[in-house]
Amino acid sequence: MLESLTASAIGVAALAVPRDERWCALLTHELLHALGLPYDRSHVAGPHHHCARPECILYGRLDVPSVVRMILRGGLPRDLCSACQRDARVARQASDSGHAEDTEAYDYTTWLNALVELNPDNPRPYGLRAQVHENQGRYDSAVDDLTKAVERDPDNPVEYMYRAQAYYRLEEWDEVIRDLSKAIELGPGAKTATCYRNRGSAFLHLKDFRHAIEDLERCVELRPDDPPVLDNLARLLVTCADESVRNGPRAVELARRACELTGWSKPWALSLRGVGV
Numbered sequence: 001m002l003e004s005l006t007a008s009a010i011g012v013a014a015l016a017v018p019r020d021e022r023w024c025a026l027l028t029h030e031l032l033h034a035l036g037l038p039y040d041r042s043h044v045a046g047p048h049h050h051c052a053r054p055e056c057i058l059y060g061r062l063d064v065p066s067v068v069r070m071i072l073r074g075g076l077p078r079d080l081c082s083a084c085q086r087d088a089r090v091a092r093q094a095s096d097s098g099h100a101e102d103t104e105a106y107d108y109t110t111w112l113n114a115l116v117e118l119n120p121d122n123p124r125p126y127g128l129r130a131q132v133h134e135n136q137g138r139y140d141s142a143v144d145d146l147t148k149a150v151e152r153d154p155d156n157p158v159e160y161m162y163r164a165q166a167y168y169r170l171e172e173w174d175e176v177i178r179d180l181s182k183a184i185e186l187g188p189g190a191k192t193a194t195c196y197r198n199r200g201s202a203f204l205h206l207k208d209f210r211h212a213i214e215d216l217e218r219c220v221e222l223r224p225d226d227p228p229v230l231d232n233l234a235r236l237l238v239t240c241a242d243e244s245v246r247n248g249p250r251a252v253e254l255a256r257r258a259c260e261l262t263g264w265s266k267p268w269a270l271s272l273r274g275v276g277v
Contacts, residue, residue: 032058038084056081123149127159134166142166157186176202193222209242230258
C-alpha cells in the first residue's frame, strides 16, 4: 500500500514539474560527466564517479523517478555542490593558464594534466587525456595513459576497448586482439559487437582468416540488421585470399539481407549480390 501511494505521489509530482526541467537536469548531469566531473574522489560515491552530495546535480541517482523524489524533498538540483564547483574552478584555472591563442587549436593536455595531478588514482582523467593524445596523433602517449586507466580500473571493459583503438592506430595487431579479447571477457554490453568487428579486422591484418570470419559472424549474430556489418562479412567470404574459407552461398545470403534492409538502393550491396550469383 505504501509503495502504491509513493508511486502515485511521484506520478503527480512528475505531472507538476515541467518535462523540459527534468530533461534539462538529466542532460546537464551527463554533459558534466563528459567533462570529467567530479575529479576529486573525496566526494565521489560509487563505481561511476558520481558526487556523494544529494544537493549536487552530479548526484548518483538522477534518473527521472529519482529527480521527482528530489523535487518532493526539496527541489530540483540545478547546480554543482561546493566541492564540484571547486573542482571546476581548478580545471578552469589550469585551462586559462595554458590557453593558446585563438588562432591556434587549444591543446587540452594542460587542463587534463592538472586533473591527473589533482586526483592521480582516478582513471577518468587518464582516459580523457588519452583521447586528446589520440586525436592529435600521439598514439604511444594514448596507450600510456590508457594503461594507467586500466591499472586503476582493471574491470572496466571500455578502457581496454579504447587502448585497443590506440594500438590499432599503431598497427600492433596482437595487442589489439589481446585488449579486445579482455573487453569481450568483461562484457562491454552494447559495444560487444564492435569488439568482435574490430578484433576480426585485426585478425585480417594478421591473415588469420578463419578467426576473422568467426568474429565477423559473431558480429552479425549480435547486429543482424546492420547492412555494413553484413557487407563486411559477405565481402570477406567472396574475396578472401584463402580459398578454403570462401563461402559463396553464405555471402549471397548476407548480401540479399543487406539489399532488403537498404531497399535495394545501395550499390555495394547490389554488387555483392551480383558476385554471389
